[in-house]
Amino acid sequence: MVKFCAGSFLFPYTWDVVARGLWVRYPNSQSTHVLSEDTLERYVENGKLFTRRLLVKTNPAPKWADRFISKRFVNIVEESIVDPEAQTVVTYTRNIGFTHVMNVVERVVYRKTDPAKLGEEDGFTIAERSAWLSSGVRGFAFAIEKFSLERFKHNTKKANAGLAESIQRMLGVHPVSKIESASSGEKLRVAAAAKAKELKELARSKAEPVYAACRHREDAV
Amino acid sequence: MESVGAECTELKREYDACFISWFSDKFLKGDKDDSVCAPLLEVYKKCVQNALKEKNINVDEVNIRVLGTDDENRIPPGKSSP
Numbered sequence: 001m002v003k004f005c006a007g008s009f010l011f012p013y014t015w016d017v018v019a020r021g022l023w024v025r026y027p028n029s030q031s032t033h034v035l036s037e038d039t040l041e042r043y044v045e046n047g048k049l050f051t052r053r054l055l056v057k058t059n060p061a062p063k064w065a066d067r068f069i070s071k072r073f074v075n076i077v078e079e080s081i082v083d084p085e086a087q088t089v090v091t092y093t094r095n096i097g098f099t100h101v102m103n104v105v106e107r108v109v110y111r112k113t114d115p116a117k118l119g120e121e122d123g124f125t126i127a128e129r130s131a132w133l134s135s136g137v138r139g140f141a142f143a144i145e146k147f148s149l150e151r152f153k154h155n156t157k158k159a160n161a162g163l164a165e166s167i168q169r170m171l172g173v174h175p176v177s178k179i180e181s182a183s184s185g186e187k188l189r190v191a192a193a194a195k196a197k198e199l200k201e202l203a204r205s206k207a208e209p210v211y212a213a214c215r216h217r218e219d220a221v
Numbered sequence: 222m223e224s225v226g227a228e229c230t231e232l233k234r235e236y237d238a239c240f241i242s243w244f245s246d247k248f249l250k251g252d253k254d255d256s257v258c259a260p261l262l263e264v265y266k267k268c269v270q271n272a273l274k275e276k277n278i279n280v281d282e283v284n285i286r287v288l289g290t291d292d293e294n295r296i297p298p299g300k301s302s303p
Contacts, residue, residue, distance in 0.1 A: 026222045027222055036223045040266065047253055050288075054225060054273075054278075079286065081289055084249060092288035096283055
């Protein structure tokens with residue numbers, strides 16, 4: 001059993017904006033492996049919104065994994081609870097099928113920043129991610145888990161970047177390149193470059209993990 | 222975004238558009254009445270359930286609810302091979 005805590009990621013947007021962004025996150029340039037997205041169930045209970053969705057993703061696996069994983073697609077179920085009182089969104093994601101080969105469960109809590117906490121500026125949103133990865137393939141579990149952990153870390157970065165991109169699109173914030181290409185005159189170009197620099201700096205300062213909530217731990221079973 | 226069943230994609234788009242405006246304009250502002258998009262969701266959900274069967278996706282496994290239940294706080298079982 002491998003448990004991995006991926007730590008936290010700061011989105012420079014208010015909680016409600018991130019909550020809306022989560023529903024329009026696909027497609028984005030980081031999510032080309034997501035083939036379909038469906039709502040299976042949705043209801044309001046005790047003032048909270050419960051949703052269960054199905055995502056179908058491509059499943060690129062290394063050559064050595066062919067003997068364990070024959071399917072080209074992986075089905076993912078994503079459950080979520082939006083709690084407007086607590087101002088949180090919790091997502092819980094698990095893969096369906098071939099879980100004996102690799103079982104990945106990910107839980108993400110999106111919450112508003114708490115100025116009382118170190119490094120948290122008011123009015124933004126923090127995503128706190130934890131995940132459990134495990135493989136039950138005798139003799140290969142360690143290799144499969146190690147590979148999956150590396151891929152998971154990589155995908156986490158893409159997931160955060162993809163969500164940020166979708167939020168920008170939703171808010172009508174154009175990517176930097178578009179601002180530059182849209183400007184014709186020199187004055188506009190300079191203004192756009194300044195804006196681009198500002199955005200880049202904002203992205204750099206806000207898009208860094210503010211702290212590592214927990215170090216990853218590998219417990220051999 | 223596409224639906225898992227090509228025949229459901231148009232229904233999905235209609236429902237998603239309804240949902241996102243309800244979520245932004247009603248739900249987040251305190252109005253919890255979700256009946257406005259319910260008819261669209263019903264038709265779309267049925268389409269998806271049929272598509273799942275056609276594609277041999279395990280409906281039972283897909284329909285298990287974990288989040289918000291006791292199972293959520295349990296460490297997911299490390300499925301071991303027999």
